Amino acid sequence: MAQGGAHGHMEIQDQRETFSGFLHATIWTCALIAQGVALSTVAFAMGYGWWSGLGVFVAIGIAAAFLFRMSGAFWAVQIALWVVLAIGGAIVGGLSGMAG
Numbered sequence: 001m002a003q004g005g006a007h008g009h010m011e012i013q014d015q016r017e018t019f020s021g022f023l024h025a026t027i028w029t030c031a032l033i034a035q036g037v038a039l040s041t042v043a044f045a046m047g048y049g050w051w052s053g054l055g056v057f058v059a060i061g062i063a064a065a066f067l068f069r070m071s072g073a074f075w076a077v078q079i080a081l082w083v084v085l086a087i088g089g090a091i092v093g094g095l096s097g098m099a100g
Contacts, residue, residue: 028074031064039085050089058082 035057043053061078064070 024071027064027068027070031061034064035060035081050093054082054085054089057085 038060039053039057041053042048042056043050058078061082065074065078
C-alpha cells in the first residue's frame with residue numbers, strides 16, 4: 001500500500017532509460033530498413049542504377065540523423081555503410097565492364 005503523502009514520487013529513471021534505448025533501437029532499425037528498401041527499389045525495380053540508389057540511401061541516412069538527432073555511433077555506421085556500398089558498386093561495375 002502507498003504510504004500517506006507518497007503519491008507521485010516513484011523513481012522511474014530505469015524505466016526512462018529502457019524506453020529511450022528501445023526508441024533509439026527502433027529508429028535505427030526503421031532507418032536501415034527504409035534505406036535498404038529505397039536502395040533496392042531505385043537501383044533494381046525502377047532501373048535507375050546503383051549510384052542513384054546509393055544517393056537515395058545516403059539522403060535517407062542524413063535525413064534520419066538530423067531529424068532524430070542521432071548519436072555519433074549512428075553517423076559512424078552510416079559512413080561505414082556508404083563506403084562499403086560505394087566500394088562494392090565500383091568493384092561490381094568494373095567486373096561487369098570487363099566481362100561485357
